[in-house]
Amino acid sequence: TTVSPIVTSRRQLSDHIFSSTPISSSTTNILPSTKNHIHHRIKSQKMISNFPDILCIQLKRFSHDRLSNRTIKLNTSIIIEPEKILDLSYLHYTTWLGLRNSSISYHYRLIAICLHLSENSSSSLSSIHLTKRINDHYVCLYRTDHNQWFLSDDERIIEINDINNLFQTSYVTENCYLLFYERYL
Structure with a gap:
C-alpha cells in the first residue's frame, strides 16, 4: 500500500505553533447532552511525514x-x-x-x-x-x-x-x- 507523505492536524487557534489557513472563522459543535452551541476557531495544518x-x-x-x-x-x-x-x-x-x-x-x-x-x-x-x-x-x-x-x-x-x-x-x-x-x- 502507498502511504501519503501528507499528515493533517487540526488544532485550536490558541496554539500558535504553526501558521496555517483557517478552516472557518467559527465552527459550531453541538453537544448531544445539552444541545448548547460551543464556538471554536480551528485551523488545518498540513505536515510531511516523509x-x-x-x-x-x-x-x-x-x-x-x-x-x-x-x-x-x-x-x-x-x-x-x-x-x-x-x-x-x-x-x-x-x-x-x-x-x-x-x-x-x-x-x-x-x-x-x-x-x-x-x-x-x-x-x-x-x-x-x-x-x-x-x-x-x-x-x-x-x-x-x-x-x-x-x-x-x-x-x-x-x-x-x-x-x-x-x-x-x-x-x-x-x-x-x-x-x-x-x-x-
Missing part, C-alpha cells in the same frame, strides 16, 4: 473567469531566491510531536524552475535572445551539478551567468510555474 529527495512545488497560476467562462493566467509576482536554502523542519510531523530526528535533512535548495509564457505574457529577455512566443510556451531554468544555471527552450540552451538578476526580472517572477527543490545536506 521528505522526498526532489520536492516539486506547483504554483497556482490560473483562475477561471466566470463572466467570460475562460481560464486566465495569474501574473502575480513571486520572489524566488536561487541560493536560499529552505528549512522545512517545521513541516515535519516529528517536530510537531517534539521528536525531531537530527539525522534527517529538512533542507532544500532550488535546482530548476519551469516558466509558462502565454499570449498574455509581456515578458521577454531580449538580452539573451529569448522573446515571447505566439501562444503557450514553456521554458526551463536549471542548475547543474557544478552550480551553473542554464535556460532551455524548444530551440536552444543558454548559459546564465547572472542568475540573481534574472530571478528578479518579471520574466521569472511573473511566469514561474513549477519549482523543483533538491534535498540539501
Whole structure:
C-alpha cells in the first residue's frame, strides 16, 4: 500500500505553533447532552511525514473567469531566491510531536524552475535572445551539478551567468510555474 507523505492536524487557534489557513472563522459543535452551541476557531495544518529527495512545488497560476467562462493566467509576482536554502523542519510531523530526528535533512535548495509564457505574457529577455512566443510556451531554468544555471527552450540552451538578476526580472517572477527543490545536506 502507498502511504501519503501528507499528515493533517487540526488544532485550536490558541496554539500558535504553526501558521496555517483557517478552516472557518467559527465552527459550531453541538453537544448531544445539552444541545448548547460551543464556538471554536480551528485551523488545518498540513505536515510531511516523509521528505522526498526532489520536492516539486506547483504554483497556482490560473483562475477561471466566470463572466467570460475562460481560464486566465495569474501574473502575480513571486520572489524566488536561487541560493536560499529552505528549512522545512517545521513541516515535519516529528517536530510537531517534539521528536525531531537530527539525522534527517529538512533542507532544500532550488535546482530548476519551469516558466509558462502565454499570449498574455509581456515578458521577454531580449538580452539573451529569448522573446515571447505566439501562444503557450514553456521554458526551463536549471542548475547543474557544478552550480551553473542554464535556460532551455524548444530551440536552444543558454548559459546564465547572472542568475540573481534574472530571478528578479518579471520574466521569472511573473511566469514561474513549477519549482523543483533538491534535498540539501
